[in-house]
Amino acid sequence: MRGTDRKRAPTVAVDVVIFTIDDGELKTLLVQVKDGPFAKRWAFPGGLVPLGESLEAAATRELSEKTGIRDVYLEQLYTFGDPDRDPHAHVVSVAYFALVPHAVRPPLDDPKYARVEWHDVRHLPRLAYNHNSVAEYALARLRTKLAYSNIVYSLLPPEFTLGELQRVYELILGRSLDRRNFRKKIVELGLLRAVGRQRRGPHRPAALYRFTRRSPVIVEVL
């Protein structure tokens, strides 16, 4: 039977890879560990799951503690259980990834950590635990899922131009897309709705759009 011998067993943690787009770069939120074997190293925010809390609740809590944000796209990524991940103890880590909109307020300070900062995913430092692998895994999942779902909605503000949307795709996928084909496809899928207003700037004004649904939908985008 289960759950009888509670001592001498692995513990459970969640770690959250929080992506955002900032300043033309794809970034993730990292925290700097204060002490222990990984002191001074950066890691994804996370923590032990207390008895009675669901994994998704723990991940959501972690996310809102670090960013103040709620109601964003959050997905379970993978569970890492190698006993050697953490030299201190056998911790099974359930990794999540989250997408938070551009231009989020700066990360909240947390006395548990030395620092909390956004880092460009292309230049991550050597991370604590197995978090460099987690980062690769998260990025791979994000790339594939972007192509067959509408989850990009969670990276964008409520209103945006088609150019901005396309730049997000290009940034994450790491390749440029044909503008006419992209617009045609996206519009035909009915994921967007023109808002009737325009964004003015240094160049020709661009029509503003909204997502018709701000909830996950499986759809072949690219």
Place this chain on the structure above:
Amino acid sequence: MRGTDRKRAPTVAVDVVIFTIDDGELKTLLVQVKDGPFAKRWAFPGGLVPLGESLEAAATRELSEKTGIRDVYLEQLYTFGDPDRDPHAHVVSVAYFALVPHAVRPPLDDPKYARVEWHDVRHLPRLAYNHNSVAEYALARLRTKLAYSNIVYSLLPPEFTLGELQRVYELILGRSLDRRNFRKKIVELGLLRAVGRQRRGPHRPAALYRFTRRSPVIVEVL
């Protein structure tokens, strides 16, 4: 820091959804729970992960204990952490799914369980824990993955005919495929190699094939 308070924390288990094809049906291995709140109910085989064992090792162990089989396709499915899954305790369950070849010897008996049997996935009973959800999840993953990988190799014996291969796809996907298109596509992809011999039976003999690689490859099959 992590791993300090080990008492009063959720425990970790693995559960394995083992698929096979038998008698023209897609089946999964179920065990009948002996006692506790779920006594007499069927469930997927699983058990607690001991300190120091990796998740994949625990799943592999569970698989070989129940079937005597090794070296089959095994993939992590999802981690279920709802505290109410198991009324007895908060157990975080990491679910795996495995594909074992047709015509496997009958499941090994295990004194931990009342019975161990193969069940048609189309007619599963009401299962213990949240295992009916796990079953749906596993089946959905199997269906999508079948279409873009070669993992079907793990459901088939070393040699097989194209007709047998096609029947496996049709069975799992629940729809019929065009024979000529199917054969053309599969052969062009180079996943198979004709073995030069034929299987004789009540009708016209069919050419025997082998997989060129018996390891997972991502490839658009359908």
Place this chain on the structure above:
DNA sequence: GCAAAAGTGTTGAGATTACACCCATGC
């Protein structure tokens, strides 16, 4: 007026689908 991004259709290639007849065997 010039630099920069917005906006807009068509064509060709390749991939996918639909479809029908003969063959080899066991009984």
Place this chain on the structure above:
DNA sequence: GCATGGGTGTAATCTCAACACTTTTGC
């Protein structure tokens, strides 16, 4: 000889990729 699954090619359709010029604005 007949019932059953094995084996094979082509045409129509659809999807995807490539491609260039005009417009609007701020400076």
